[in-house]
Amino acid sequence: MTITNGTTGRLGRSGARLRGDGVSVVPYLMAGHTGLDTTRELGKRLVNAGVGALELGIPHNDPLADGPVIQRAAQRAVDAGVTLAGCLEVARDVADEGAAPVVLMTYVNPVLAYGVERFARDAAECGVSGVIAPDLPVEEAAATGSVLRAHGVDLVMLVAPTSSPERVAAACAASSGFVYCVTVTGITGTRTDLPAGVRSVLSTVRANTALPVAAGFGISRPDHIRDLAGHADAAVVGSALVDLVDRGQDPTPLVKELVTACD
Amino acid sequence: MIESRFGRFGGRYVPETLMAALDELDAVWSVAREDPEYWLVLHGHQDGFVGRPTPLYFAERLTEHHGGARIHFKREDLCHTGAHKLNNALGQALLAIRMGKRRIIAETGAGQHGVATATVCARFGLPCVVYMGAEDARRQEVNVRRMRMLGAEVRPVDSGSATLKDATSEAIRDWVTNVGDTHYVIGSAVGPAPYPALVRDLQRVIGDEAREQYLSAERTLPDAVVACVGGGSNAIGMFSAFVGDTDVDLIGVEAGGRGVSGVEHAAATVAGTAGVLHGSMSRILQDGAGLVRATHSVAAGLDYPGVGPEHAMLAETERARYVAVDDADAIAAFRRCTALEGIMPALETAHALHHVGDLARELGPGGRVLVCFSGRGDKDMHSVAEYEEAHR
Ligand SMILES: Cc1ncc(COP(=O)(O)O)c(C=O)c1O
Numbered sequence: 001m002t003i004t005n006g007t008t009g010r011l012g013r014s015g016a017r018l019r020g021d022g023v024s025v026v027p028y029l030m031a032g033h034t035g036l037d038t039t040r041e042l043g044k045r046l047v048n049a050g051v052g053a054l055e056l057g058i059p060h061n062d063p064l065a066d067g068p069v070i071q072r073a074a075q076r077a078v079d080a081g082v083t084l085a086g087c088l089e090v091a092r093d094v095a096d097e098g099a100a101p102v103v104l105m106t107y108v109n110p111v112l113a114y115g116v117e118r119f120a121r122d123a124a125e126c127g128v129s130g131v132i133a134p135d136l137p138v139e140e141a142a143a144t145g146s147v148l149r150a151h152g153v154d155l156v157m158l159v160a161p162t163s164s165p166e167r168v169a170a171a172c173a174a175s176s177g178f179v180y181c182v183t184v185t186g187i188t189g190t191r192t193d194l195p196a197g198v199r200s201v202l203s204t205v206r207a208n209t210a211l212p213v214a215a216g217f218g219i220s221r222p223d224h225i226r227d228l229a230g231h232a233d234a235a236v237v238g239s240a241l242v243d244l245v246d247r248g249q250d251p252t253p254l255v256k257e258l259v260t261a262c263d
Numbered sequence: 264m265i266e267s268r269f270g271r272f273g274g275r276y277v278p279e280t281l282m283a284a285l286d287e288l289d290a291v292w293s294v295a296r297e298d299p300e301y302w303l304v305l306h307g308h309q310d311g312f313v314g315r316p317t318p319l320y321f322a323e324r325l326t327e328h329h330g331g332a333r334i335h336f337k338r339e340d341l342c343h344t345g346a347h348k349l350n351n352a353l354g355q356a357l358l359a360i361r362m363g364k365r366r367i368i369a370e371t372g373a374g375q376h377g378v379a380t381a382t383v384c385a386r387f388g389l390p391c392v393v394y395m396g397a398e399d400a401r402r403q404e405v406n407v408r409r410m411r412m413l414g415a416e417v418r419p420v421d422s423g424s425a426t427l428k429d430a431t432s433e434a435i436r437d438w439v440t441n442v443g444d445t446h447y448v449i450g451s452a453v454g455p456a457p458y459p460a461l462v463r464d465l466q467r468v469i470g471d472e473a474r475e476q477y478l479s480a481e482r483t484l485p486d487a488v489v490a491c492v493g494g495g496s497n498a499i500g501m502f503s504a505f506v507g508d509t510d511v512d513l514i515g516v517e518a519g520g521r522g523v524s525g526v527e528h529a530a531a532t533v534a535g536t537a538g539v540l541h542g543s544m545s546r547i548l549q550d551g552a553g554l555v556r557a558t559h560s561v562a563a564g565l566d567y568p569g570v571g572p573e574h575a576m577l578a579e580t581e582r583a584r585y586v587a588v589d590d591a592d593a594i595a596a597f598r599r600c601t602a603l604e605g606i607m608p609a610l611e612t613a614h615a616l617h618h619v620g621d622l623a624r625e626l627g628p629g630g631r632v633l634v635c636f637s638g639r640g641d642k643d644m645h646s647v648a649e650y651e652e653a654h655r
Contacts, residue, residue, distance in 0.1 A: 060422075060554065061423060062432055062541075062555050064435050065278045065439065070294075071422060078554060087402075107539075109555075110551070110553035110554070111553070112539065112553060113549065113551065113553025115536065115555065134278050136543070137275060137277065139282075140274055156317075158278070160279040162281075162442060163283065163287075171279065182279065185280055185440065185442060187439055187440070
């Protein structure tokens with residue numbers, strides 16, 4: 001287990017609220033999807049709906065790990081000229097609610113363009129607790145991770161069903177806040193059923209870390225959340241919510257339904 | 264050991280899901296490239312199927328036209344399917360078979376790499392899916408038909424700018440999803456490690472043959488070796504045989520589109536900045552926010568916002584230099600070469616040929632230029648006609 005140094009985000013470590021009975025829900029919103037003001041309002045509403053953390057996606061126009069729903073959301077934000085600085089302001093307002101940690105999900109290139117040091121400083125200043133970078137595997141993460149952690153921001157590493165035991169151990173050792181376990185061999189997007197192997201991946205991760213473990217990709221329904229009980233501390237729900245936002249609907253009722261799935 | 268980094272460039276910026284497959288590919292290539300049996304089989308196919316070695320050709324009338332510096336072509340246009348792309352597709356298909364991966368995917372811009380991959384898949388009986396930007400599929404319609412005739416499934420990609428960048432991203436997403444039984448035959452010296460080194464090793468046959476042929480025909484080495492650069496595979500294949508010859512200038516020619524002072528071009532080395540695209544750190548065309556910029560070139564095979572990481576390093580260490588040639592000059596070079604030599608170049612190659620002219624006039628009689636003639640131009644009749652229609 002890796003204990004990280006430095007101060008923590010305004011709400012503590014990104015995994016601080018992921019533990020407890022049942023499965024914490026971590027909703028994902030694409031920042032600026034239908035305008036930054038809408039994201040701010042939705043974000044505030046969701047952190048007050050009993051979630052474990054809020055994940056805020058930073059739009060990029062080459063989102064390699066994302067399926068059509070999140071690709072489209074990112075493109076809408078990019079086309080509307082949403083900037084990383086604007087996303088950080090939204091993160092600040094949502095974190096200021098004091099209700100749940102805010103974690104950013106971003107591809108590495110927008111961070112490199114912004115400047116890693118400047119990004120870490122500004123994210124910390126906005127009360128961001130952690131960062132998830134889906135194109136930053138352990139081999140490439142060390143430098144970025146140490147800059148973020150020096151500012152008290154976690155870098156959450158990902159583990160996939162294809163990860164070897166050695167890679168799982170390395171990712172767990174390099175992670176802080178929590179460990180993100182990708183449930184499917186694939187990109188983001190909703191699925192009807194969770195894959196059969198998900199529990200074994202989760203238990204391998206568990207055996208390698210004392211950090212909370214979040215499952216993500218393909219999770220959209222209350223029965224998915226119930227299936228994960230006892231295996232994952234948290235479930236990240238992305239495409240299902242982003243799809244609702246895309247159609248101009250409020251994702252809050254679905255989030256509330258998921259939050260109470262294990263009651 | 265296969266290089267993962269080229270100076271500060273390269274690396275593996277991909278989803279964790281792919282890391283195991285990249286490790287496997289690295290391990291398999293480490294063994295295969297030292298295995299005489301692998302090369303024996305590859306050489307057998309190169310002889311009979313690809314048509315190697317390709318000739319070295321003295322371009323007598325272009326030499327005269329440009330003032331006397333001796334101009335030679337390394338004739339990759341005479342490879343089966345009409346471009347150097349088959350060298351790489353063939354080598355990677357043999358690797359896929361070694362790994363027991365029966366399903367093949369590829370991305371394509373001009374369609375040349377897609378055709379090459381579809382061709383080797385037909386030859387070895389492997390199912391093949393090719394991702395192609397919808398805009399490119401329109402520009403290179405004949406190649407779409409060729410791929411389908413060869414049994415490949417062509418999937419047009421509508422996202423983003425609907426060109427090579429988007430097709431590459433979509434191929435990577437397919438690979439993330441089907442990595443267990445699928446090998447991704449990337450088409451240029453780009454992507455996460457070990458691809459840039461693997462593709463270079465498979466294209467190096469161009470440079471090795473050309474160097475030997477040149478020495479035996481001319482009894483000396485050229486002053487300059489020139490190649491066009493999209494992702495950079497024909498150029499790196501050519502350059503890697505001459506990198507140790509420090510007196511030989513290495514020059515990569517990128518697509519200047521409507522001018523590198525604007526944004527409608529694809530000259531990532533000349534006008535780009537360091538960044539991450541498609542799994543590696545290299546020079547890319549991006550805006551201040553790190554978003555990948557839309558590119559333009561009359562040559563679909565050069566219309567790509569990045570460049571292989573080894574070129575980024577060669578540029579930074581100044582072992583090679585990179586220039587941009589715009590659409591209009593490439594079209595003029597296409598016409599000139601066709602009229603004077605009776606050899607119709609691919610529009611990609613025509614970019615290099617324009618610079619060869621400049622260089623030859625600079626060097627004068629006694630100068631020597633060797634250019635990688637990366638492909639034939641039949642596929643471009645439509646693009647040339649369209650360009651000339653629009654610029655009459
Ligand atoms: C004939 C020809 N030359 C050059 C290229 C550019 O690719 P690369 O830079 O990888 O050689 C292409 C790409 O499609 C091509 O078809």
